Amino acid sequence: MVHNLGSGSSGNALLICAGDATLLIDCGIPRTRLKRVMADASFGFDRLAAVAISHEHGDHVSALDMLPLAGSALVGTPGTLAALGHLGRAGEAINPGAETRIGPFLLRPLAVSHDASEPCGYSIGVHGRRITVMTDLGRPPEDVAEVLANSHLIVLEANYDQHMLAAGPYPHHLKQRIVSGNGHLSNVQCGDLLAAALAGTAIRPVIWLAHLSKTNTRPDVAERVVEQRLARAGIDLAAAAMMRTGGNVWRGEPGSARHVRPVQLSLGF
C-alpha cells in the first residue's frame, strides 16, 4: 500500500507499506502532521526499514530529525547524503543506476537534473510491483522510459502550467529558475514524458501528479493537460493530482481509463 503524506513545496513524503516493512521516500512534511502519522499504527512507522531521500531541499528533508533512524537505513546518492552531513555515518550511499535491497524493497535511484547536490528519483520493486517516484526535475531524463513502462504506480512531477507561470506573480529570476533544466517539470513535459514511455506498454499504471505549484498550476489543469498529452499518443489513462496534505492511497490496483471511477481491488500488497 502506498500513502501520499504530502506533496508540493509545502512538504513531500510518500510511504510504502509492504507487510512487515515500511519505506519512506522523503520527509519534508510539517512536523505536526508527521507526528500524527507516526502515532497512527496503521502507517507502520514501527516497521520503518529505510528512508530514501531524493535531495537535500527543505521541502523533502525538514522533518528528517524526527524519525527513529536507529535500525533503519538512510538511503541517498553520495552527494545528497554529503549535503545532509550523513555520508559515512548512518547513511547508505547508492549511485544512480545501481540497486540496493532493504527488506522486501529493491531500490534504484534515478538521476535527475535539479539545482541540488546530486538529486534523484527512485524506482522501487516490491512484491511483484514497481513504484517509480520522480519530483524536482528540470527536464525529462533520457533513460527512464523502460522503468516507467514497467511501473504499476508512477508518481511524477507536474509542477507548473507555462501560461499560468508566465502571467503569474513570481519575479523574473524565479520564473527563469523554474523553467530551467535545473528547475521543475511542467504539466506538458510531464505528459509528454509519460506518453513517450507508456506507448505500447501492457501495464496500466496508476499516475499520480506530484509537486504541483500552488501558484502556477491547478490540479484540474495538470490532470487535463497530462491526460490530453497521453490521449494524443493513444493512451487512455486517468491522472490524479496528489494532494498537498496527503490522502491519496494506492492498494496495488491497475490504473483507470479517463473519467471512469477506479475499482478498488486489494491485492494483499
Ligand SMILES: [Zn+2]
Ligand atoms: Zn521540492
Ligand SMILES: [Zn+2]
Ligand atoms: Zn528541490
